[in-house]
Amino acid sequence: MMRPLALLALLASCAPATPPVIGLLTDYGTQDSYVAELKGAIYAVAPDARVTDLTHQVPSFDIREGAYLLGRAARQFPPGTIFVAVVDPGVGTARRAIAISTAKGRFFVGPDNGLFTRILEDEAPCVVHELDERRYWRDPGASTTFHGRDIFGPVAAHLSRGVAIDSLGPRVDSPVKLTTTAAVRDGEATLGEITHVDVYGNCSTNIPASLVGEGTFDVAGRKFPRRATYAGVPEGHPVLVIDSDGRVELALNMGNLGAAAGWKAGTPVRLIPAK
Amino acid sequence: MMRPLALLALLASCAPATPPVIGLLTDYGTQDSYVAELKGAIYAVAPDARVTDLTHQVPSFDIREGAYLLGRAARQFPPGTIFVAVVDPGVGTARRAIAISTAKGRFFVGPDNGLFTRILEDEAPCVVHELDERRYWRDPGASTTFHGRDIFGPVAAHLSRGVAIDSLGPRVDSPVKLTTTAAVRDGEATLGEITHVDVYGNCSTNIPASLVGEGTFDVAGRKFPRRATYAGVPEGHPVLVIDSDGRVELALNMGNLGAAAGWKAGTPVRLIPAK
Amino acid sequence: MMRPLALLALLASCAPATPPVIGLLTDYGTQDSYVAELKGAIYAVAPDARVTDLTHQVPSFDIREGAYLLGRAARQFPPGTIFVAVVDPGVGTARRAIAISTAKGRFFVGPDNGLFTRILEDEAPCVVHELDERRYWRDPGASTTFHGRDIFGPVAAHLSRGVAIDSLGPRVDSPVKLTTTAAVRDGEATLGEITHVDVYGNCSTNIPASLVGEGTFDVAGRKFPRRATYAGVPEGHPVLVIDSDGRVELALNMGNLGAAAGWKAGTPVRLIPAK
Numbered sequence: 001m002m003r004p005l006a007l008l009a010l011l012a013s014c015a016p017a018t019p020p021v022i023g024l025l026t027d028y029g030t031q032d033s034y035v036a037e038l039k040g041a042i043y044a045v046a047p048d049a050r051v052t053d054l055t056h057q058v059p060s061f062d063i064r065e066g067a068y069l070l071g072r073a074a075r076q077f078p079p080g081t082i083f084v085a086v087v088d089p090g091v092g093t094a095r096r097a098i099a100i101s102t103a104k105g106r107f108f109v110g111p112d113n114g115l116f117t118r119i120l121e122d123e124a125p126c127v128v129h130e131l132d133e134r135r136y137w138r139d140p141g142a143s144t145t146f147h148g149r150d151i152f153g154p155v156a157a158h159l160s161r162g163v164a165i166d167s168l169g170p171r172v173d174s175p176v177k178l179t180t181t182a183a184v185r186d187g188e189a190t191l192g193e194i195t196h197v198d199v200y201g202n203c204s205t206n207i208p209a210s211l212v213g214e215g216t217f218d219v220a221g222r223k224f225p226r227r228a229t230y231a232g233v234p235e236g237h238p239v240l241v242i243d244s245d246g247r248v249e250l251a252l253n254m255g256n257l258g259a260a261a262g263w264k265a266g267t268p269v270r271l272i273p274a275k
Numbered sequence: 276m277m278r279p280l281a282l283l284a285l286l287a288s289c290a291p292a293t294p295p296v297i298g299l300l301t302d303y304g305t306q307d308s309y310v311a312e313l314k315g316a317i318y319a320v321a322p323d324a325r326v327t328d329l330t331h332q333v334p335s336f337d338i339r340e341g342a343y344l345l346g347r348a349a350r351q352f353p354p355g356t357i358f359v360a361v362v363d364p365g366v367g368t369a370r371r372a373i374a375i376s377t378a379k380g381r382f383f384v385g386p387d388n389g390l391f392t393r394i395l396e397d398e399a400p401c402v403v404h405e406l407d408e409r410r411y412w413r414d415p416g417a418s419t420t421f422h423g424r425d426i427f428g429p430v431a432a433h434l435s436r437g438v439a440i441d442s443l444g445p446r447v448d449s450p451v452k453l454t455t456t457a458a459v460r461d462g463e464a465t466l467g468e469i470t471h472v473d474v475y476g477n478c479s480t481n482i483p484a485s486l487v488g489e490g491t492f493d494v495a496g497r498k499f500p501r502r503a504t505y506a507g508v509p510e511g512h513p514v515l516v517i518d519s520d521g522r523v524e525l526a527l528n529m530g531n532l533g534a535a536a537g538w539k540a541g542t543p544v545r546l547i548p549a550k
Numbered sequence: 551m552m553r554p555l556a557l558l559a560l561l562a563s564c565a566p567a568t569p570p571v572i573g574l575l576t577d578y579g580t581q582d583s584y585v586a587e588l589k590g591a592i593y594a595v596a597p598d599a600r601v602t603d604l605t606h607q608v609p610s611f612d613i614r615e616g617a618y619l620l621g622r623a624a625r626q627f628p629p630g631t632i633f634v635a636v637v638d639p640g641v642g643t644a645r646r647a648i649a650i651s652t653a654k655g656r657f658f659v660g661p662d663n664g665l666f667t668r669i670l671e672d673e674a675p676c677v678v679h680e681l682d683e684r685r686y687w688r689d690p691g692a693s694t695t696f697h698g699r700d701i702f703g704p705v706a707a708h709l710s711r712g713v714a715i716d717s718l719g720p721r722v723d724s725p726v727k728l729t730t731t732a733a734v735r736d737g738e739a740t741l742g743e744i745t746h747v748d749v750y751g752n753c754s755t756n757i758p759a760s761l762v763g764e765g766t767f768d769v770a771g772r773k774f775p776r777r778a779t780y781a782g783v784p785e786g787h788p789v790l791v792i793d794s795d796g797r798v799e800l801a802l803n804m805g806n807l808g809a810a811a812g813w814k815a816g817t818p819v820r821l822i823p824a825k
Contacts, residue, residue, distance in 0.1 A: 018322065018323040020322075021318055021322075023311065023314075023315075025311070028749065029748075029749035030305070030580070030605055030606070030607055031605060031607035031608075031749060032605070032619070032746075032748045032749055033604070033605070033618075033619045033620075033622035033623045034748070035603075035604070035605065036573065036575070036604035036605060036619070036622075036623035036626070037622060037623055037626045037794070039573075039602055039604070039626075039627075040573075040623060040624075040625075040626025040627040040628075040631075041626050043571055043627055043628055043631065044626060044627065044628045047568065047570075047571075047628050047630070048568040051602060052314055052326060053310075053328065053603065054308070054310070054311035054314070055305055055306060055307070055308070055310065055311060056305070057305055057306035058306075060749065060750055061804060068308075069307070069308045069311070070308075072308035072311075072312060073308045073311035073312055073315060074315070075315075076311070076312045076314075076315025076316050076319060076424065077314075077315040077318055077319065078315075078318055078319045078322050080322070081315075081318065089780075089781075089804060090781055091779065091780070091781075092778060092779030092780070092781060093779060093781045144778050144779050144791075145779060145780065145791055145793060145794055145799075146794035149626065149794065150794070196307075198304075198307045198309070199303065199304035199306060199307055199335065200335055228367060228419050229366065229367030229368060229419050229420060230364075230366070230367070230420065231364075231365055231366075231367060231368045241419075241420055242420075243420065244312070244420055244421035244424065244425070249420075254336060254364060293597065293598040295597075296593055296597075298586065298589075298590075300586070305580070327589055327601060328585075328603065329583070329585070329586035329589070330580055330581060330582070330583070330585065330586060331580070332580055332581035333581075343583075344582070344583045344586070345583075347583035347586075347587060348583045348586035348587055348590060349590070350590075351586070351587045351589075351590025351591050351594060351699065352589075352590040352593055352594065353590075353593055353594045353597050355597070356590075356593065471582075473579075473582045473584070474578065474579035474581060474582055474610065475610055503642060503694050504641065504642030504643060504694050504695060505639075505641070505642070505695065506639075506640055506641075506642060506643045516694075516695055517695075518695065519587070519695055519696035519699065519700070524695075529611060529639060
């Protein structure tokens, strides 16, 4: 007769923890087979994986935009989440492939080209390993042009099944970081730059809410009153809000400021309190 | 020794019902971090959530189009499904945030701005609650510009874990509904309007199949023979079919009628039986 | 008192195998309700289904492109995976609806119009059944314009729950295949054609790596040196790499060759070893 302890052991195996979510952020676009191949390579290693799309429409090769979007997205996910991020113009060159384990308990897999800049800053301290253990790759003779499918995806899948990050390869001490520009005060003015223009044309900046007061600001000849919501001004009017990232965002209520002003990521902005 | 009843209790906890699917329909687009942040906020509350994308490409701020798409999509899903729908030009204003429980057993979470018009009609009677219990929000001090992430997503995640809808806030008696136009007969003619132009250029209308007979119809100077399928006419020719929603659809076989005729949602159409 | 065998039976039911992934590839686009309706129809049959998007942006009605993308994608997925593929200009005509079981253990559901050409070749031998058992459809009176939702999705969901493929309908002996063109040698030259231009403008061909040697090749007046990676040439320069499918790919490093050269799927190319 089966003993209760044996039954309990069975029970334990019968209720496995739900595997962590694997989130995908790439510049692959959605009209090719690349996203599907990446997903297939993950499921091939971990058939019970839980894969979700973050975005595949980072502009081609735009590491800075990818880093921005990944930083915004990742912080919302629970500890244990694994991210595969691929914006990788240097695929197949000497740039390293890495996995990162952060102080917040999240994991990141992708190229060591600056794409993880915000993660390394926001979730420090991080442990970084180079992916040179080929047994965790899709194929020891991995293709040299599609590391998402051949290395990053399979490694993420192995992580989701409990492989320890330090078995993936040697420790990396200085992962690549992009240079970033901090907003500064210049007398009454605040100097910053546009970090992101979203689909509505709303323009996020690198200016923390704490650097600006209440009131109205002159920016490039337009007056932006600070409001709690876009709808705090009439339709089509400029408005300054604090975005969901805690930064100054410039917008037109129900309009497209990015298009109207010709602003894009990197455009410098100067905020001057209106008299 | 463990008693069988105790084992049964363990077994019950060991085979939890698969959590319901949470479907997302927004105007966020897919190139920003918004969809990812919404997903993260759901997983943060319910790590075992099952999230699926419906569409994120409702035209910006187009509540009517969102209502149409949500109505088409939702009815296909099984009872228990939870929908987060966000087309929300008035985010942060006095418009209410609501959750809906329908007679068909589905749940909807989003802004009370008319986006749920078709749901409230198709799945009546519905119970509607305002979302003012901040303990179910992402953060009691929720951002005022991103209710998808900060309120709707977390509330949907709580619903998926069994929180009762009436614990989310007070009952709402008159949720907002858009005015809708019904098709009418005018002698031999039938008057209606285009409700949706799809990616192929096929033009759905608000005219139920029951309002039109067989035969050929004159519409804006073109002759549309009624057929069972698009391929019932030669390539490029006009055709009237009954769409998968049970309504009259006007199309060009293998062509794009919306582009050719300049029709879009709201365009009036008059069908006259051809002599 | 419950007997151990009864407990074991309970345990078995308590730890069901994770259901297989159902991957979706269509030309539905992502701005309509079609993808959502297809997903809903799957979940309605199999509430615990695991659905993932491959792509919904196959160009409208482009069966050849759909076949290419499906062939690239499917091979990456593990045995047991089920694919719903829909590029279906002849929906509602006499073209058959089919399900395929392949020698690699994968399943495919969709129209019998050539969309599965590469699958039938790459994963032979295959068993093909026509879908005429209406009890596995969404509704015995299925709409004639939306087989994805009304037939293919529900059938895939039934397969995921263990329905045997031979219960879906009679065996089909000669499923439709597209004609394909093989690359050939012509003296020193190699003649082939572009099979796919991806989002970066990289041009895949039907020329296997084995047909070309090392060195540099003249193609349409440009010199393409063969390299292991795109970055093996300066930015903006032409390069020949072997793509992740084992075929010759022509590209501009960090540039868009498809746009620059006006090449698209079907464009013939002639590679001549440079002197």
